[in-house]
Amino acid sequence: MAIVSGVSDLISSYLDPDRSPPDPVQARGRAIYATGTVANDAADNNTSMYHLVDLPSDCILLPGTFFDVENWGFAQVVIGTKTDTDALVDQTRATENIVSPIAQGDANHGKRLWEVLGLAADPKGNIALYAHAEADATGAGSMPFQIVYLYH
Numbered sequence: 001m002a003i004v005s006g007v008s009d010l011i012s013s014y015l016d017p018d019r020s021p022p023d024p025v026q027a028r029g030r031a032i033y034a035t036g037t038v039a040n041d042a043a044d045n046n047t048s049m050y051h052l053v054d055l056p057s058d059c060i061l062l063p064g065t066f067f068d069v070e071n072w073g074f075a076q077v078v079i080g081t082k083t084d085t086d087a088l089v090d091q092t093r094a095t096e097n098i099v100s101p102i103a104q105g106d107a108n109h110g111k112r113l114w115e116v117l118g119l120a121a122d123p124k125g126n127i128a129l130y131a132h133a134e135a136d137a138t139g140a141g142s143m144p145f146q147i148v149y150l151y152h
Contacts, residue, residue: 038143
């Protein structure tokens with residue numbers, strides 16, 4: 001077995017000129033909390049959409065991001081962009097009361113928002129997140145949510 005001395009992507013090295021400096025969002029990003037609530041009426045129909053928040057496309061979503069869907073007025077929880085309705089979440093409300101699309105150490109760990117949403121490249125600027133209705137409302141409701149992300 002070899003004995004090695006390695007470094008993470010948070011370490012730069014003057015000994016290796018080809019090594020890029022650490023990404024500032026990863027190395028020195030600050031956690032930002034966006035907390036809100038969205039409401040729907042009992043008469044809201046299929047294809048209704050609710051603008052939740054605008055986030056920097058290159059932010060890193062963190063565990064702690066959640067949607068409290070217990071009292072949401074739709075049977076399906078669908079959260080994504082304006083044109084990709086289920087890019088972040090697509091599940092039945094009955095599955096669980098709290099939906100957390102980012103879990104500690106999961107496949108989305110350390111990925112930029114644009115990557116988590118499945119975009120081919122960083123569009124630069126802000127990305128709007130929306131909740132979408134895939135069927136008529138089952139009743140009036142509300143969905144408190146919290147988005148936690150790293151940004152520099």
